[in-house]
Amino acid sequence: MSIEEIFHQYLDSKVFRDREKLLPDYVPEELPHRDEQIVTLAKVLAPALTGSRPSNVFIYGLTGTGKTAVTKYVLRKIREKAQHKVDYVYINCRQNNTSYRVLAELAKHLGVKVPFTGLALGEVMKRLVQGLERHRGIIVVVLDEVDNLVKRNGDDVLYFLTRVNEELTSSKVSVIGITNDLKFTEFLDARVKSSLGEEELVFPPYNAVQLEDILRRRAREALKDGVVDDEVLKKVAAIAARQNGDCRLALDILLKAADIADREGADKITQVHVDKARNEIEKNLAVDIIKTMPLHVKLVLASIYLLSRDNSSRMITTGLIYDKYKELASKLGMEPVTSRRISDIINELDIVGIINARVISLGRYGRTKVVSIGVPLKNVEEGLASDSILKTLFGIG
DNA sequence: CATCCACCGGAACGCCGGGTTT
DNA sequence: AAACCCGGCGTTCCGGTGGATG
Incomplete structure (x- = not known):
């Protein structure tokens, strides 16, 4: 197949309307079946609108239960509402898995200059305090997959973030910690544990019906009309439901299946495509495990x-x-x-x-x-x- | 019904590589 | 550089056991 043909086929996809809507980091306009969590989180964060510091929050839930999506969603809404007085920083601690990198990431967001290596941690913290002070407003720091950071580097960053308010007069900091490790708090210092756990939020897994609903909505956004039948969505939902209701897996399978169908030039995603997609995902998983x-x-x-x-x-x-x-x-x-x-x-x-x-x-x-x-x-x-x-x-x- | 096989799996410990502290 | 800690791999020792078989 020539390059021209590849490009042409891609541009001329019979399957996709907007493929990006199926990628893992896309946050949709609506998050069905997470109303309760959205409301709770919104209630916790609402005080920010009047300028008082929201409680720190701890969020638990297995992978693919919507923790990250809900958090981003609520924070975006609140930032819109508050115009500049409330801001948030999202940091993934799996990618930034050292104390230094997390702080540097935060600094970058505040417009504070720190070299990407070399400074003592204490110096970075000092500069951060200044940066935060200058910011004049409420800053919510989201630490996703925070267990990665703590298991590796201890909880000094968390300690810093929960205590930094004492040194600030014109700004306030709250922390949202997200983890899928339920017994993660064992790793924490008691003081950090109590200040971080001011509020706790648990995300239960989705069931098959909910997954199917989510898939259907997403398919409407990402795929062309009539490309995927309910039967097929049901099947994908059932597979993911068996895997602890992992919505990310469900969307991943759907994306892979759509890719396969697209590559074949098909105009419908069938059960066969789903099977192939699942095999591919499972295969990659197994092969990776074995390799290491x-x-x-x-x-x-x-x-x-x-x-x-x-x-x-x-x-x-x-x-x-x-x-x-x-x-x-x-x-x-x-x-x-x-x-x-x-x-x-x-x-x-x-x-x-x-x-x-x-x-x-x-x-x-x-x-x-x-x-x-x-x-x-x-x-x-x-x-x-x-x-x-x-x-x-x-x-x- | 007691026996007895071929393992199971807990406990305690040594060793080693790496990372950190002093 | 030396001392120290930590976690993972691996060993030794050994008590425990379900059920086909005699």
């Missing part, structure tokens, strides 16, 4: 892979795996780990969903774990084959 596993874990997985490929009749048990594993290890000329460790590795693989393991009893012949591979063999193959050592030695892939 430590060598011995890979070896164990390779053993399971070989066993399930070669003798399909036999049950795959821990003992069998261990024997195979030792064989592979010796071929590589490396010391095998103990069977005890293998037991743990099998459990680890089970937890991430690459394999399924369950203990059974064979009476006289003992008690063991029966293992089967839980993702398509091809994916395992692809993940393992990315390791040059395994690839050359066992001819996988």
